[in-house]
Amino acid sequence: MIKLISKDCDLNTYLLRKTWRGRKMYSYYKAYGLEYPFCQFYTVGEDGVMLLYNSTMLVVNAPEYEAENLTLFTKMHQPFRVECDEPMRALLAEALPEYESLHRTTFELLPDEAAQSAEEFVEFNPNLEDVYKILSAGFPNLQDFSLWLTDTSHRCRHGVSHVMTYKNSTTASIMFDIDDHVLVGQVATLPEARGLGHARIFLRWLALFLAQFGKQAVLYALDIRESFYREIGFKAIEEEYVLERTADAQDQITKGLLDNGNS
Numbered sequence: 001m002i003k004l005i006s007k008d009c010d011l012n013t014y015l016l017r018k019t020w021r022g023r024k025m026y027s028y029y030k031a032y033g034l035e036y037p038f039c040q041f042y043t044v045g046e047d048g049v050m051l052l053y054n055s056t057m058l059v060v061n062a063p064e065y066e067a068e069n070l071t072l073f074t075k076m077h078q079p080f081r082v083e084c085d086e087p088m089r090a091l092l093a094e095a096l097p098e099y100e101s102l103h104r105t106t107f108e109l110l111p112d113e114a115a116q117s118a119e120e121f122v123e124f125n126p127n128l129e130d131v132y133k134i135l136s137a138g139f140p141n142l143q144d145f146s147l148w149l150t151d152t153s154h155r156c157r158h159g160v161s162h163v164m165t166y167k168n169s170t171t172a173s174i175m176f177d178i179d180d181h182v183l184v185g186q187v188a189t190l191p192e193a194r195g196l197g198h199a200r201i202f203l204r205w206l207a208l209f210l211a212q213f214g215k216q217a218v219l220y221a222l223d224i225r226e227s228f229y230r231e232i233g234f235k236a237i238e239e240e241y242v243l244e245r246t247a248d249a250q251d252q253i254t255k256g257l258l259d260n261g262n263s
Contacts, residue, residue, distance in 0.1 A: 002050065002069050005041040006034060012049055015061060017179055020106065020218065020238070021083060022060045024183060025051045027176035031160045044070065052077060059084035067091040074099075082243040089241055099243040102222055106238035107229045109184065109207035109217040118166065118205035126165040128152060134171045138188030166202035169193035174210075182210055182217040200232055207234075 005011050011029065016022035025041075028051060032039040042050040048062035050070075057079040062070060064087065071092060074082060082092060082099065093101050128149055136142045152173075155161035162174040169190045175183040184206065189199050203219075210217045218237065221229050230236070 001043075001045065002066070002073055003043045005043060008034065010043070011041055012047070015047070015049060019060060020181070020183065021058055021085075022049070023176060023178040023181055025049065025058050025060065026178055027155075027160050027183075028053055030176075031155045031158050052079065055080040057082045057084075059088065061085070062088050064088065064091065067095070071095040078245065080245050083240075086240070089243060093241075093243060096243070098246050100246055101241040102244055104240055104242050105221050105223075105226050105229075105236050106218050106240075107221055107234040108237045109203065109210065109219065109234055111208040111211040112204040112233070113208065115201060115204035115208050118201050119209070121167045122202070122205065123165045123168070124162075126163060126168075126171070128163065130168065131163055131165060131171050134165070134169065134190050135186060135188050137190050164206075166198055166205075167193070170198040170202050172199075172202060172206060177215065180213075180215050182215045184217055184219040187219070199228075203232060203234075 011034070013026060013029070016026040016029070028039055029041065034041060039053050040051070042052070044050050044059060044062040045066045046063070048066065049060050050062065050073075051058045057074065057077070059070065059082070062084060067088060070084075070088065074092065074096060082089075084092065089101070093099060129145075131152075132142075132145050132148055135148075136145075142148065152161065152163065156163065160176055163171065163186075164173070165171045170193065171186065171188055172184055173186040175185045184203075187199060187203070207217060219229070219234075226236075
């Protein structure tokens with residue numbers, strides 16, 4: 001059974017804080033709570049938890065016997081991206097031919113002492129309009145500025161996220177910091193600055209900066225970006241598959257919502 005969670009006491013935050021996907025879900029709870037229609041939490045079976053946030057569906061600990069209910073829920077809401085544990089992902093992929101499975105790797109950011117000097121070029125509180133220009137150049141289908149600004153500024157004001165830039169041309173965000181576990185995402189560089197090593201230097205510095213505070217930082221990478229993070233020297237610690245709805249005209253708009261945490 002899938003049931004909407006309307007009371008804070010019914011949300012198993014202990015479970016969410018145990019895994020990277022769960023922490024991502026918990027970060028949305030910290031930012032928005034349970035009162036917004038675009039950010040809704042559900043119980044799945046006895047112990048599973050699901051979040052439907054705009055075009056993304058996140059699920060943790062859902063029992064296999066709930067596969068049919070999750071399939072029906074997905075068909076009804078048609079999220080662009082579905083992230084869940086195995087073997088539930090495989091069961092949903094078989095039942096939902098309109099979705100494709102994409103391989104994703106979780107990389108741990110490893111500190112590099114040589115990157116310390118980069119800090120003088122880091123802007124810790126950049127103008128969000130400038131950040132959006134960088135992101136929209138890297139993600140052409142990014143949602144419109146007002147929606148992105150509303151979400152980003154809200155998350156930053158509530159201490160969930162933090163946006164930074166490097167040399168006014170590369171950006172990366174701390175999507176959340178939960179119990180010293182940090183997810184980095186929304187990494188992009190302006191076209192005219194690509195090939196100069198800005199993203200490489202900035203991410204190495206960020207790894208060093210976070211390590212100084214005892215943080216473990218990771219980022220997600222689809223296969224198209226995997227080799228870049230391996231070359232930087234980051235460590236692959238997890239591999240998984242996520243589901244994305246097969247692209248059509250509407251999907252191209254929805255995909256622009258730029259799932260937090262992907263780069």
